[in-house]
Amino acid sequence: MRAPGDGHGTTAGEVLLAVEGVSLSFGGVKAITDVSFDIRKGEIRAIIGPNGAGKTSMLNVINGFYHPQQGRIAFKGETRKRMRPYVAASQGIARTFQNVALFKGMSTIDNIMAGRTLKMKTGFFWQCLRHGPALNEEIEHRKFVEEIIDFLEIQAIRKMPVGKLPYGLQKRVELGRALAMQPDLLLLDEPMAGMNLEEKEDMSRFIIDVNNQYGTTIALIEHDMGVVMDLSDRVVVLEYGRKIADGTPAEVSADQKVIDAYLGVPH
Amino acid sequence: MFYREAGQYKTSYAADMAVFPIRQDLIGVLLMLAVAYVAIPMFGSEFFLSSVMIPFLVFSLAAIGLNVLTGYTGLISLGTGAFMGVGAYACYKLTTIFPGVNIIVWIVVSGFFSALVGVLFGIPSLRIKGFYLAVATLAAQFFLQWCFVRIPWLYNYNASGAIEVAQRTLFDIPITGARATPETRYFVLLTIVVVLTWFASNLVHGRIGRAWMAVRDMDIAAELMGIKLLDTKLLAFAVSSFYAGVAGACMMFLWYGGGEASDAFNINQSFNILFMVIIGGLGSLIGSFFGAAFISTLPTVLKFGLPAIGIPLAGATAEHLTHIVVGGLIIFFLIVEPHGLARLWQIGKQKLRMWPFPY
Numbered sequence: 001m002r003a004p005g006d007g008h009g010t011t012a013g014e015v016l017l018a019v020e021g022v023s024l025s026f027g028g029v030k031a032i033t034d035v036s037f038d039i040r041k042g043e044i045r046a047i048i049g050p051n052g053a054g055k056t057s058m059l060n061v062i063n064g065f066y067h068p069q070q071g072r073i074a075f076k077g078e079t080r081k082r083m084r085p086y087v088a089a090s091q092g093i094a095r096t097f098q099n100v101a102l103f104k105g106m107s108t109i110d111n112i113m114a115g116r117t118l119k120m121k122t123g124f125f126w127q128c129l130r131h132g133p134a135l136n137e138e139i140e141h142r143k144f145v146e147e148i149i150d151f152l153e154i155q156a157i158r159k160m161p162v163g164k165l166p167y168g169l170q171k172r173v174e175l176g177r178a179l180a181m182q183p184d185l186l187l188l189d190e191p192m193a194g195m196n197l198e199e200k201e202d203m204s205r206f207i208i209d210v211n212n213q214y215g216t217t218i219a220l221i222e223h224d225m226g227v228v229m230d231l232s233d234r235v236v237v238l239e240y241g242r243k244i245a246d247g248t249p250a251e252v253s254a255d256q257k258v259i260d261a262y263l264g265v266p267h
Numbered sequence: 268m269f270y271r272e273a274g275q276y277k278t279s280y281a282a283d284m285a286v287f288p289i290r291q292d293l294i295g296v297l298l299m300l301a302v303a304y305v306a307i308p309m310f311g312s313e314f315f316l317s318s319v320m321i322p323f324l325v326f327s328l329a330a331i332g333l334n335v336l337t338g339y340t341g342l343i344s345l346g347t348g349a350f351m352g353v354g355a356y357a358c359y360k361l362t363t364i365f366p367g368v369n370i371i372v373w374i375v376v377s378g379f380f381s382a383l384v385g386v387l388f389g390i391p392s393l394r395i396k397g398f399y400l401a402v403a404t405l406a407a408q409f410f411l412q413w414c415f416v417r418i419p420w421l422y423n424y425n426a427s428g429a430i431e432v433a434q435r436t437l438f439d440i441p442i443t444g445a446r447a448t449p450e451t452r453y454f455v456l457l458t459i460v461v462v463l464t465w466f467a468s469n470l471v472h473g474r475i476g477r478a479w480m481a482v483r484d485m486d487i488a489a490e491l492m493g494i495k496l497l498d499t500k501l502l503a504f505a506v507s508s509f510y511a512g513v514a515g516a517c518m519m520f521l522w523y524g525g526g527e528a529s530d531a532f533n534i535n536q537s538f539n540i541l542f543m544v545i546i547g548g549l550g551s552l553i554g555s556f557f558g559a560a561f562i563s564t565l566p567t568v569l570k571f572g573l574p575a576i577g578i579p580l581a582g583a584t585a586e587h588l589t590h591i592v593v594g595g596l597i598i599f600f601l602i603v604e605p606h607g608l609a610r611l612w613q614i615g616k617q618k619l620r621m622w623p624f625p626y
């Protein structure tokens with residue numbers, strides 16, 4: 001695989017995405033209250049917190065699916081009041097979903113190929129003929145997709161409709177579909193939820209490899225603290241929609257508020 | 268034994284991506300083309316051509332159109348009949364105003380008119396789905412039907428309100444009008460259907476088809492991957508209505524040879540096409556042909572086939588029997604096998620690939 005975008009090789013420390021004072025509510029329900037944090041180029045940034053803390057909502061704000069009432073989002077140096085899904089996708093933000101959101105009726109290959117849509121340019125006319133530029137383009141992107149399939153070790157299920165696959169494999173295909181976008185920022189919403197130990201180890205390895213080999217910046221929501229400690233460079237902790245801690249895994253796990261909120265004290 | 272991929276190694280992605288991955292599939296299609304172009308005109312009677320094959324081909328085209336919208340993109344439409352009508356009337360006006368241009372050109376161009384109308388009525392699909400979209404397309408159906416009757420300009424102010432198909436020729440051979448033979452009309456129609464099916468197959472196997480299916484299966488994920496929902500849905504409406512429009516023009520000019528058009532493009536026709544798509548298989552081009560073949564020939568088979576083998580059957584009974592069979596099958600397929608006859612075809616092929624071993 002080629003290195004995605006300009007993510008690789010740049011110095012870690014440069015801010016890729018900054019969320020500033022974001023608040024989001026649904027009617028009376030406050031999902032996020034005045035949260036600020038940043039994600040630096042090349043890092044794995046974990047977002048943790050108890051159920052309902054607002055983690056998924058935060059990802060939805062970042063890729064423009066939810067529009068916050070307050071705050072700003074700066075991505076690649078450009079500041080916006082809110083993202084839009086199309087802008088986020090074309091600027092290089094990809095994601096996976098907490099509840100797998102694959103295209104169930106399509107095969108593994110077609111799902112991952114769909115991730116290449118934004119990179120495919122041939123127009124309607126050539127698409128009708130499926131020759132010339134359209135065919136060349138299809139072959140070129142198919143090669144890229146096959147590399148992802150090799151990387152994720154899912155060769156055996158390439159042609160299967162994904163709806164029939166076991167959950168663990170579906171999560172893997174979903175990661176593949178996000179990788180096909182060659183994102184600069186990859187948002188993973190509980191990629192290991194519901195997996196057994198072995199599957200978790202595989203998934204952790206893929207995440208580390210994506211980060212190392214392609215320099216992709218990753219934001220990761222995860223409940224398994226062991227995984228978070230192992231994988232992430234920095235952790236932001238949310239509780240009831242507020243940020244209660246932000247720092248390295250060691251700092252965060254020593255923080256009394258975090259211990260109270262997340263690691264022990266029941267609500 | 269004969270239907271195997273053994274020994275056919277794919278050495279390039281191009282080969283693996285081919286629409287017919289197994290050589291026998293390609294041979295099968297070529298064989299079907301040979302039958303359609305050579306055997307049927309040679310051995311088929313005039314009755315067979317004009318009462319079985321021509322209706323079958325017209326409906327296949329319409330079913331492919333609706334399948335693009337409903338089967339591939341997941342947008343239900345009850346306006347297919349009206350979109351066919353737009354094609355028929357557009358063709359009528361075009362050939363009246365420009366009689367010198369070949370009628371085949373106008374049949375194809377009329378598809379663009381119904382594509383435009385389809386896009387207009389497809390705009391609400393960004394906001395509404397399922398049942399509500401069905402109602403919106405129903406509104407399109409009734410509005411357009413109203414236009415077909417109330418705007419006399421559309422039918423050239425004929426006292427009867429009917430479309431009159433004049434004679435049009437290609438290389439001096441009449442292809443429409445009273446003197447066009449069933450063979451000629453069949454060849455013209457067959458060629459249109461073959462070319463448009465090939466286009467549809469290319470579309471659904473490429474970037475555009477994947478975008479359609481992505482929107483159908485999980486629109487949120489599709490949107491967050493940069494697939495523009497409105498554009499994708501409107502393109503599906505455009506392509507779908509284009510096929511319906513061409514089918515409608517073919518229906519009037521190559522099959523009916525004119526007539527009370529507003530009847531041919533009513534809500535019953537919309538349901539008829541929808542049933543073909545459901546029975547044939549949602550999201551399958553071959554299924555569109557199966558569904559069209561099944562529903563368009565069933566009445567003929569019952570009416571002429573059963574008496575031929577000695578079972579007496581009155582015309583009205585045959586019609587009722589058709590309704591019962593079709594209704595029963597729709598319930599069966601909706602509950603048991605949403606992929607319709609096309610799925611049974613797939614299973615059959617899979618069994619054949621394994622044959623004679625059960626697993």
Ligand SMILES: Nc1ncnc2c1ncn2[C@@H]1O[C@H](COP(=O)(O)OP(=O)(O)OP(=O)(O)O)[C@@H](O)[C@H]1O
Pocket residue numbers: 026029030031049050051052053054055056057058098
């Ligand atoms: N679309 C929505 N409409 C109304 N309320 C919502 C919506 N999305 C999220 N919420 C509410 O916002 C709060 C935060 O939800 P969110 O899904 O972001 O939590 P989370 O941290 O991802 O939780 P979990 O660990 O269970 O996935 C919850 O109270 C939830 O009910």
Ligand SMILES: [Mg+2]
Pocket residue numbers: 055056057098189
């Ligand atoms: Mg969540």
